[in-house]
Amino acid sequence: MSYPACPKCHENYTYEDGHLFVCPMCFHSWDKMAQAAAEEALITRDINGNILEDGDEVIIAQDLKLGKDTIKQGTKVRSLRILDEPHDGHDIQGRVAGFGTLYLKSSVVKK
Ligand SMILES: [Zn+2]
Structure with missing residues (x-):
């Protein structure tokens, strides 16, 4: 599993600590569930829940x-x-x- 970049300083040194992701560069920590929700929000789905992508018909x-x-x-x-x-x-x-x-x-x- 690859960890998301820090949303605050954008460095890629994120590690897991319990239910949190932690960035050792700026000491920002954020909730894993919030991360999953943020990623889901970036996905565009059609009326049936299928993922839509550029170039689709x-x-x-x-x-x-x-x-x-x-x-x-x-x-x-x-x-x-x-x-x-x-x-x-x-x-x-x-x-x-x-x-x-x-x-x-x-x-x-x-x-
Ligand atoms: Zn950071």
Whole structure:
């Protein structure tokens, strides 16, 4: 098992102490459960809980209103990109035929 880098000083000398991770460089310690939760938060999942990655092809899981248009359920989304920073509540981006590149939410697509 590899230990996470220290979130405070970013050095890689982390060791375990009970339920804590400890950094000997700056003496910061943090909870293992918090670490696991933070890592989980970085993972983007579709409506079924499958992990989404850059370049994936997914389909729209429900009809989506886009202005006066509707993107129908089952529409393909190509060249998926996972956004590092959410954009207006959207966490993924992809190309939809007829609509171009759109910001989407991972909760409305499936692999
Ligand atoms: Zn540190």
